[in-house]
Amino acid sequence: ETQIASILKSSELYPIPQSVKLSYGTAGFRADASLLESTVYRVGILSSLRSLNLKSSIVGLMITASHNKVSDNGVKVSDPSGGMLSQEWEPFADQIANASSPRELVSLIKDFVEKEEIAIEKGGGEVWLGRDTRPSGERLLRAAEIGVRSVLGSVAVDVGVLTTPQLHWMVRAKNKGLKATESDYFENLVTSFKCLIDLIPVNKVEISTLLLDGANGVGGMKMEVLRGFLSNLDVEIRNTGRDGGVLNEGVGADFVQKEKVVPLGFGVKDVGMRCASFDGDADRLVYFYIPSESCGDKVELLDGDKILSLFALYIKEQLNIIGDEGKQCRLGVVQTAYANGASTDYVKEMWLEVVFAKTGVKHLHEKAEEFDVGIYFEANGHGTILFSESFLSWLVGKQKDYSEGSDKHNAVSRLVAVSNLINQAVGDALSGLLLVEVILQHMGWSVQKWNELYKDLPSRQVKVEVPDRTAVVTTSEETEALKPLGIQDAINAEIKKYQHGRAFIRPSGTEDVVRVYAEASTQEDADSLANSVAQLVK
Ligand code: 16G
Ligand code: ZN
Structure with missing residues (x-):
């Protein structure tokens, strides 16, 4: 043939x-x-x-x-x-x-x-x-x-x-029979961002400049294009890849989140400024600022969990404005075992349902689809907000019922605009950044104020090289190891020695290593717990 x-x-x-x-x-x-x-x-x-x-x-x-x-x-x-x-x-x-x-x-x-x-x-x-x-x-x-x-x-x-999320967005749009070019993507972001800005009750703050680390990759490049169409956002882009920097080398969301140090091109001159980092294909976003007591290398990190908390707060606020009917909406949160325990406590205190998924976007996405509004984030900055079709059409119906300019009408319109702004296909650093920026303006918050939502428990991640990572088998949520036999008991015994101790191990899905995560009430304890669990894996 x-x-x-x-x-x-x-x-x-x-x-x-x-x-x-x-x-x-x-x-x-x-x-x-x-x-x-x-x-x-x-x-x-x-x-x-x-x-x-x-x-x-x-x-x-x-x-x-x-x-x-x-x-x-x-x-x-x-x-x-x-x-x-x-x-x-x-x-x-x-x-x-x-x-x-x-x-x-x-x-x-x-x-x-x-x-x-x-x-x-x-x-x-x-x-x-x-x-x-x-x-x-x-x-x-x-x-x-x-x-x-x-x-x-x-x-x-x-x-x-393109950025990875741009391609996913375009594929989704095309198959839905919608306009699906890259300019349509930008236009959609610009329109929904503007709509959310216009729905801010009072302009409480002057907009300060956002400093963006583009990881010397595609995201910074696309942000330069997008910036040209936006007012109400002042962003200075560094690490664009044009100034001799190498993709992901000492820069980008993965580097900043894992190392908790400033990316190249940032330093003591930027103390206190609101900063953000994309990863190399712009499907991850983290924020940070350089605290004044630092000598310019340590960062205060606002990771995926903090972004999730900010999104949850804003959406919950809109649902509350809608009132009893809004409370019918099933708003849920999906995290992984890596989520900082303080973030989980925070969203639970908001009375949101929290579920855990295995690491990897596809696993989180699947679980978020079960809610009317499902917010998912990995601590590393990958995440988005999914709106169910039925909830969206309910919202659109309500937009007609409520009188224009009323509080309820505004709240419904904000939710519809969020569903357009935030990428429904995958986590998207560009659209995530725009949503963070608009919410901060809405709340009148600085990055420091946002960071105070809760205080992260100190944590530590280490990786252990092993001959065969598949020897480690975990439960579906990766919080406990089923194999090698007996190892979980040994891990539990270590955890018990620390206040607010929590730790788990899992085989990496991308590298030949076993990863160890530990959390405790002090950094020293988190380090020591991570190290002793790593010893058990070796
Ligand atoms: C991939 C995943 C990311 C996950 C990471 C874990 C996607 C698009 N990306 O980068 O979500 O956090 O793997 O890596 O799913 P690890 O298994 O090596 O720890
Ligand atoms: Zn990526």
Whole structure:
């Protein structure tokens, strides 16, 4: 058959490198960029099949390694909904990525097409390809195109250099029949941001400048474009990648959150200023400021948990204004085991429902969808707010019922605008930043005031290199280890020695390590608990 011949022929161009074992992992394939061409080519094929399997809906393919070093790259797939690739397809992704010969590849594809009853002969798949600013991106994108097109009758559309959430947003919008270009994305942010600004009761504060660390990546670049369309936001962008800085090197949200030190380009001159950091593909956002008692290197971090708390507070306030009917709304929060215990206490005190999910966006997203309004965040700054279709249409109905300009009308309009502003597909640093900024203006708060919502318990993360990380198996929420046998009892015994002690271990989904997290009432205790648990893992 010609289809088989087509794949056989193109796969000759992309032989698999010796001795690599790839896994789709938490967030797609990631490796040194020099090893990835064959993988990206194969993910191109998978994306065409996924599109065909879903009646030719558009699928997204993103080339990025997020916060990892510039010489790495990666590839992940966006489903037509804008969410992550269905987990049911991950084993197939692993299989084809590791197929050692063109023949094996073709036979795996053939079996899968039969099993899933994909009408491959009909053609008509469509895949949108995006990439971040990594130098290897263009070459890998060509490989993806060839993969997509080797499924006869499928088209590949190069949508250019984008943030990961932009691509997810565009794919989602297109499949909903909405306007879906990058300018539509910007226009949507600008309109809903302006709407929220106009709904601020009184302008309580003068707007101070926000300092943004763009991680020398795509996010800073896009923010420069966006800034041009916005009033009521004064942002100075540093680490744009144009000033000689290297992507993610000593900069970016992952660096700031893990190391708790200032990124390059920031220092003592910025003491007290409101600062924010994006990661390399702009799906993570954290805020920070440099406290006056520091010598300019330590930061006071406002992580994903603090952002979540701010969002929850604002939304809860709008629901309260709507009154009894607003209280019917199921507003819930999804966190991971990494969430600072103080943040969990804080949202519980607001009487919100809190559930825990396994690390990785797809797990949090799934649980947030169960609420009318589900807010999810990982401590590392990835998160968003999901509005259910039924709650949204209820809101839109209420917008007609309440008289214009009334408090209730304003509250409903704010919620509708939030649902437009905040990316419904995945966590998005650009839209998250705009929402934080508008809420701070609404409340009349400085970054310091926001930080006082609660005080983080001191915490420590360490990683332990082990011969086989799969030896560690945890419960579904990752708070307890089931294997190796007996280790949880030993961890519990350590925890007991500390006030407000909490600790857990989990195998990383992206690196060959076991991660240890510990929390306690003092930093010294958190450090010591983390270290003693790490000893148990070794
Ligand atoms: C990936 C995940 C992130 C998670 C991290 C954990 C997505 C888009 N990204 O970067 O959410 O926090 O992995 O890494 O899902 P780890 O398993 O190595 O700790
Ligand atoms: Zn990222």
